[in-house]
Amino acid sequence: MIPWKTLDRSPIPGGGELTLVQRGEEMAIRVNGAELMASRAHASEERMSILAAERLAHVAAPRVLIGGLGLGYTLRAALDAFPQQATIVVAELVPAVVTWMRGPLAHLSGHPLDDPRAVVEIADAAAILRASPRTFDAVLLDIDNSPTTLIRESNASLYSTAGMVSARSALAPGGVLVVWSAGPDDRFAQRMQRAGFRVEVIRARAHGERRGHAYTLFVGEIERSLPRGTAVPSPTRPRPSPRK
Ligand SMILES: C[S@@+](CC[C@H](N)C(=O)[O-])C[C@H]1O[C@@H](n2cnc3c(N)ncnc32)[C@H](O)[C@@H]1O
Numbered sequence: 175m176i177p178w179k180t181l182d183r184s185p186i187p188g189g190g191e192l193t194l195v196q197r198g199e200e201m202a203i204r205v206n207g208a209e210l211m212a213s214r215a216h217a218s219e220e221r222m223s224i225l226a227a228e229r230l231a232h233v234a235a236p237r238v239l240i241g242g243l244g245l246g247y248t249l250r251a252a253l254d255a256f257p258q259q260a261t262i263v264v265a266e267l268v269p270a271v272v273t274w275m276r277g278p279l280a281h282l283s284g285h286p287l288d289d290p291r292a293v294v295e296i297a298d299a300a301a302i303l304r305a306s307p308r309t310f311d312a313v314l315l316d317i318d319n320s321p322t323t324l325i326r327e328s329n330a331s332l333y334s335t336a337g338m339v340s341a342r343s344a345l346a347p348g349g350v351l352v353v354w355s356a357g358p359d360d361r362f363a364q365r366m367q368r369a370g371f372r373v374e375v376i377r378a379r380a381h382g383e384r385r386g387h388a389y390t391l392f393v394g395e396i397e398r399s400l401p402r403g404t405a406v407p408s409p410t411r412p413r414p415s416p417r418k
């Protein structure tokens with residue numbers, strides 16, 4: 175068995191360390207030693223973009239937000255699935271991930287940052303959502319392991335009801351939110367519903383249609399006909415922390 179080799183390390187804003195590791199052709203990003211994303215399986219990450227693009231086929235120039243970059247598979251699938259007129263903003267918290275994507279990771283997902291439609295913002299996806307009312311037609315969130323088993327604890331707020339309201343507020347009428355999760359989570363689906371989404375829970379295999387572990391994609395859609403000035407729902411009472 176070929177041993178894993180550490181290619182680079184980087185601090186994570188707010189605490190912790192990200193490492194880029196390689197074993198033969200395989201590459202992975204780890205957070206404090208735990209695997210966050212690896213190149214051996216990426217069909218579920220790609221499916222996020224495909225599902226959103228299918229639902230937005232009627233939009234000529236969709237605006238898409240992806241959080242975060244990782245190994246670039248969701249971004250590559252978005253570049254392939256959305257039309258040439260699309261704008262695809264990628265929010266990535268750790269600057270080194272972007273540096274790696276312009277270097278040793280670039281070939282994995284076909285050099286996605288070379289495409290002029292891809293715009294990278296070094297930022298917390300939560301901050302971009304809060305600062306972007308009615309801006310995006312699609313928001314694709316794959317920043318952590320799941321809404322409840324988080325690798326980066328401060329990501330919990332983005333998966334809370336308030337975080338889902340913020341995601342909803344950042345969507346234009348008819349917008350679509352897709353959230354990646356390692357497993358099912360009924361309480362999270364309910365939080366999305368409380369935030370005003372029509373929710374579909376989809377099992378997405380690690381290796382294409384039928385092979386590999388089944389991950390969970392939460393697909394939330396909002397009404398197309400929301401008149402301008404309509405207030406989005408806010409959480410009615412404080413929710414307990416999802417980390418239990
Ligand atoms: C699981 S990886 C994303 C994998 C990606 N979907 C792919 O196809 O390769 C998670 C990424 O989100 C970034 N990240 C974590 N928390 C974030 C946040 N709050 N805002 C933006 N990016 C974040 C991590 O640094 C990492 O690059």
